[in-house]
Amino acid sequence: MPGAEKILVAMSGGVDSSVAALLLKQQGYDVVGAYMKNWINEDQVIGHCPWQQDIEDARRVATQIGIEFRVVNLMREYRERVVAYLLDGYARGLTPNPDIMCNREVKFGVFRSWAKDHGFAAIATGHYAQRVEVKPDLVTPAVLGGLNADGTPASTFALLEGADKNKDQSYFLALLSQEQLRDARFPIGHLPKPELRRIAREAGLATADKKDSQGICFIGEVKMQDFLRAYVPDAPGPIVRATDGRELGQHRGLHFYTLGQRKGIGIPSNTDHEAYVVVGKRAADRALLVAFDHPDAPGLFQREVRVHALSWIGKPVTTARALEGRVRYRDPRVPLEFVPESETTALIRFAAPQRGLAAGQILAFYDGERLLGGGVYA
Ligand SMILES: Nc1ncnc2c1ncn2[C@@H]1O[C@H](COP(=O)(O)OP(=O)(O)OP(=O)(O)O)[C@@H](O)[C@H]1O
Numbered sequence: 001m002p003g004a005e006k007i008l009v010a011m012s013g014g015v016d017s018s019v020a021a022l023l024l025k026q027q028g029y030d031v032v033g034a035y036m037k038n039w040i041n042e043d044q045v046i047g048h049c050p051w052q053q054d055i056e057d058a059r060r061v062a063t064q065i066g067i068e069f070r071v072v073n074l075m076r077e078y079r080e081r082v083v084a085y086l087l088d089g090y091a092r093g094l095t096p097n098p099d100i101m102c103n104r105e106v107k108f109g110v111f112r113s114w115a116k117d118h119g120f121a122a123i124a125t126g127h128y129a130q131r132v133e134v135k136p137d138l139v140t141p142a143v144l145g146g147l148n149a150d151g152t153p154a155s156t157f158a159l160l161e162g163a164d165k166n167k168d169q170s171y172f173l174a175l176l177s178q179e180q181l182r183d184a185r186f187p188i189g190h191l192p193k194p195e196l197r198r199i200a201r202e203a204g205l206a207t208a209d210k211k212d213s214q215g216i217c218f219i220g221e222v223k224m225q226d227f228l229r230a231y232v233p234d235a236p237g238p239i240v241r242a243t244d245g246r247e248l249g250q251h252r253g254l255h256f257y258t259l260g261q262r263k264g265i266g267i268p269s270n271t272d273h274e275a276y277v278v279v280g281k282r283a284a285d286r287a288l289l290v291a292f293d294h295p296d297a298p299g300l301f302q303r304e305v306r307v308h309a310l311s312w313i314g315k316p317v318t319t320a321r322a323l324e325g326r327v328r329y330r331d332p333r334v335p336l337e338f339v340p341e342s343e344t345t346a347l348i349r350f351a352a353p354q355r356g357l358a359a360g361q362i363l364a365f366y367d368g369e370r371l372l373g374g375g376v377y378a
Pocket of ligand 1: 010037107213
């Protein structure tokens, strides 16, 4: 009986997860709310951290809804699995994606395990994404993560974009596995945001008018630049114009820059008001390569790219086929040809050249609004 299912709701202190908890409670589930304490600025290196306020907000909402509330301390795991990945990536000249890694490793990783260990059937979040059951025969049992006791394939789930296309967060779930999705619930994924706010106000939730969170997952309001300044040593080098090799200035470290970046390069535009954009990094002399922001700037646009660390939610795509891809959060899906080269790598041919595909970032694959999986730009 679904009414008896125990669900642990990840409550961030924001309005989306507040409404997620409310809806599950109204649907008759046995709901407990939990705030994940993942990153606290013990060293006071970085100023304002709103986590205490967030815990208070989450707790107040839990009380209003009438559910138990806990704080789960995952700081060690977060440091090991997300901060270490982040710092290692920057040290290697990549542009990591901590939000996506945090979802795979922490929210749907250790937090999910914690929930299962404590007798919960599933975890829920306030992501704008939709989980739907699909026919078992669409996915091989090996991918499903198991068979039922009678030998038939266990249920399979697909992940669809959130119904509110302006808020869709499926991109951030691109590296989830079938097993992780099986244990996940997205109670607000079918709602348009204005409707969600209305529900929150009508229920008088303390977070009804709280503004949406910004910045990277769990590092709270801290901007990535401040985080890097505090945790990665400076490694200066020249800023070089890619088109003619002319040195234009100095930078403090390649980790402050990413392919396609225009803001904060520190080199003024020329007299025609043309802006510089980052087009590459040269490891040998730590040069930051820049060019005027034109479609033909060397290295800025790519029609072909390789991805590695392929990850699939359902059946892996093992033969060349036409798919769609989202090259970054909030970009529209674009057509591409997926050409597998091994189990974990593929060559991607975009129908139209794509701008600023930084090594270390994630390409998410879609079949229409169904998220299939993702890979990391080489
Ligand atoms: N510190 C946290 N503790 C518990 N759950 C969290 C935490 N941070 C994020 N989450 C969960 O992950 C979901 C997506 O996180 P994100 O940071 O993108 O928030 P959001 O979309 O603004 O949602 P919200 O309005 O609930 O904060 C949240 O809705 C919540 O379920």
